[in-house]
Amino acid sequence: MSRVGKKPIAVPAGVKVNILADRIEFEGKKGRLASPLNEGITARAEGATLVFARKDDSKGQKALHGLCRALAANCIHGVSLGYQKQLEIVGVGYKAKLEKGNLELSLGYSKPVVYPVPADVEIIVEKPTLLTVRGIDKQRVGKVADDIHRFRKPDPYKLKGVRYVGEKLIKKERKAGVSGA
Numbered sequence: 001m002s003r004v005g006k007k008p009i010a011v012p013a014g015v016k017v018n019i020l021a022d023r024i025e026f027e028g029k030k031g032r033l034a035s036p037l038n039e040g041i042t043a044r045a046e047g048a049t050l051v052f053a054r055k056d057d058s059k060g061q062k063a064l065h066g067l068c069r070a071l072a073a074n075c076i077h078g079v080s081l082g083y084q085k086q087l088e089i090v091g092v093g094y095k096a097k098l099e100k101g102n103l104e105l106s107l108g109y110s111k112p113v114v115y116p117v118p119a120d121v122e123i124i125v126e127k128p129t130l131l132t133v134r135g136i137d138k139q140r141v142g143k144v145a146d147d148i149h150r151f152r153k154p155d156p157y158k159l160k161g162v163r164y165v166g167e168k169l170i171k172k173e174r175k176a177g178v179s180g181a
Contacts, residue, residue, distance in 0.1 A: 005065030008049040009073050012080050017050060019043050024050075024072055028079030030136045035072045038064040043072070050076075078136040085145040087131040091160035094152075095128035103131075107152040107162070115151070118144060130165075 011017055018025040024035045024043055037043060040055040041064055050072060054065040077083070089096060089107070096105050103123055105113040117123050121135040121144045131148065135141040145164070154161035156172045163169065 003066075005052055005054065005062070005069045007069065008046070008051045009069065009076060011045070011048050011050055011076060013048075015076055015080050017045055019045065024075070026072075026075045026079045028076075030079050030082050033075040033079055033136060035068070035075045038068055041065055041068045043068070074138045078138055082134060082136050083138045083141045084132055084134045085141055086165040087133070087145060087148055087162055088165050089129040089131070089162050090154070091152075091158075094160065094162075096125050096131055097128065098123060098125050103148070105148070105151055105162075108160075113151050115148060 012028075015026060015028040018027075019037075021037070023037055026033050026035070040061050042053050042055075044051055044053075052065060052069045052072070054061045089105070091108060094105075094107050096103060098104070098117075101117050103115040103117055103125075105115065107113055118140065120137060121133060121140055123144070124132040124134065126132060133141050133145045133148070135144075149162050149164065152161040154163045154167070154169055156170070157174065159169055159171055
């Protein structure tokens, strides 16, 4: 049984839900999103909740049941509250600035890394070493944050690089037997 798929989704006030044959459209104060409805999965609105059902109990249908419900829940959360991820930049001389729709990152390379900010995502440079990525689509916010994170992943020896706020890092010791500075 898909435990995730069986849970009804509470639709907050101010969010409009439009159920079509192949997708569900959501509109809220933050914007508009659509969630796919796979074949064999149906959705219906019951008052202020959204309920999903599947045509049979095959393994594939159970998986799609939970997936469709989770994607719809993410859309509802996105159009009502939005999503955000925070990144911190750690290292001497490492910093970020926003210029003309481009994020310019100084990460210890010979030239700064220039990242064009997508139209559906907002990047805020709160401090030169603290970035916030905001948007209504959970997948897009995560993808943009991951793209920025990959420019300079945290080094396990010096702990320098771009990391998520709250990310736990374990510092490695240098190899024994290495001499010199």
